[in-house]
Structure formats: C-alpha cells, structure tokens
Amino acid sequence: MWRRAASLSPFISSSGSLIRNHQTAYNLKIWESFTTEIPTQVKGGKGPFICFVLGGPGSGKGTQCAKIVKNYGLTHLSAGELLRREIASNSEYGTTILNTIKEGKIVPSEVTVSLIQKEMESSDSKKFLIDGFPRSEENRAAFERIMGAEPDIVLFFDCPEEEMVNRVLNRNEGRVDDNIDTVRKRLQVFKALNLPVINYYARRGKLYTKVLHSDQCSGNSR
Numbered sequence: 001m002w003r004r005a006a007s008l009s010p011f012i013s014s015s016g017s018l019i020r021n022h023q024t025a026y027n028l029k030i031w032e033s034f035t036t037e038i039p040t041q042v043k044g045g046k047g048p049f050i051c052f053v054l055g056g057p058g059s060g061k062g063t064q065c066a067k068i069v070k071n072y073g074l075t076h077l078s079a080g081e082l083l084r085r086e087i088a089s090n091s092e093y094g095t096t097i098l099n100t101i102k103e104g105k106i107v108p109s110e111v112t113v114s115l116i117q118k119e120m121e122s123s124d125s126k127k128f129l130i131d132g133f134p135r136s137e138e139n140r141a142a143f144e145r146i147m148g149a150e151p152d153i154v155l156f157f158d159c160p161e162e163e164m165v166n167r168v169l170n171r172n173e174g175r176v177d178d179n180i181d182t183v184r185k186r187l188q189v190f191k192a193l194n195l196p197v198i199n200y201y202a203r204r205g206k207l208y209t210k211v212l213h214s215d216q217c218s219g220n221s222r
Ligand SMILES: Nc1ncnc2c1ncn2[C@@H]1O[C@H](COP(=O)(O)OP(=O)(O)OP(=O)(O)O)[C@@H](O)[C@H]1O
Pocket: 055, 056, 057, 058, 059, 060, 061, 062, 063, 064, 080, 132, 167, 168, 170, 171, 217, 218, 219, 220, 221, 222
C-alpha cells in the first residue's frame, strides 16, 4: 500500500512508524498513477516524466524498478549502476568513484548528474525512473540546475534497518560495498543526507512512501 504525504518533516524516520500515523497521509494506488499521469505529462510538452526512486541500501529500489519497467515501460536509470559502469570503463573518475563507493560516501554531484544527463539525452524515452538519486540536497540542487528539471513524483521504500542490512549482506552480486562496514556507513549517510531530500519532496507533495513492516520481511513480499 502506498501513502502520499504532503508534509512529513521533521517526523520521517527510516522505520516509518510516524508516517503511518500522519494525518495528511492517504492511500494511493501508485501503480495506476504511472498509467494515468504519464501521458498527461508527456503531452504537456514539459520535458520527460521523471520519477526518482529513493530508499536506504538494500531497501529494494532496483528490484521494484525492474517490476515497474516490466509493467509500465519506464526507462530505468540506476545512478549506482552508472557509477559502477564508469569504474569498469577505467574512466578518469573511475578510481575516485571506486574509493567513494567503498567508503559509502557520495560521489560529487557534477559527475553523477553528467552521467544521468548523458543517458537521458541519448534516449528516445519520455519517462524515466531514476533509482538511487538524489542522495543529498546538494545532488538535488545540482540536478535542478544542470537539467533544468524536477521530478514529477518520488517513490520512497521505507524498510526496517535490520532488513536492509540482511538483504545487502545476502545479495551475492560481488559489490565492493556489500560488507558490514560499508553498509553501516551507507546507513549513516542515508539518514544524514538522503532523508532530508525525502522530507523535501514530502513537503512539496511529490512523495509516495511504501512502508515495509518488519512482519513483511520474510522475502515473500517482493
Ligand atoms: N521484498 C523483498 N524481500 C526480500 N528480499 C528482497 C526484497 N526486495 C529485494 N530483495 C533482495 O534484497 C537485495 C537488495 O535489493 P535491491 O538490490 O533491489 O535493493 P536496492 O535498494 O537497489 O539496494 P542498493 O541501494 O544497495 O542498490 C537483493 O538481493 C534483492 O533480491
């Protein structure tokens, strides 16, 4: 069940308990909005439909994006994947990006935004799911400044911390940041820098939150 929150700040938490009780929150069939809102946006000629997908490490962003792509045909751009691709291509920024990811820190905004921009501009798509970005207020401001665009909607996967840690440690995809030390750092960065961005979009009425309760964390709710 999705909830739209007009203003959650400063109450938002990674456990989501206060979100569930907030009076301005109401249920929304978010999946239907992908089919009803997108054509309007595209027809309006205001540029592509942009949906940011946010959540802590292992909260299920990539997993859910794959489903949205399959069902609604949006183009999925994972900021983390774009950065990993940059490392693999031995680009000039590769080593810096690798060290930043190992530390669970945030890559300079100009680097990430320029990778996203390149993908968006070379695509014919008019509807994008941007996964794992923006990670900070600075990321958000840089995207707005460089792209001259804001997201139409923002999805937030609010997953209990213990579940996120378990998922990351069991992911087995060979990621350099899937270890307990880096996950702990990523969680700190998520709370310090990413939650303020989530709050910002809540205040702007753009945030749709999927709260995952601990009793739904057995792996069968994907
Ligand atoms: N609902 C779910 N129940 C159990 N496991 C899940 C669920 N959703 C995703 N997973 C698993 O958890 C792991 C992390 O999921 P995923 O990669 O989608 O998260 P993410 O938010 O993209 O993480 P990251 O920010 O680290 O890229 C994967 O191994 C995935 O298969």
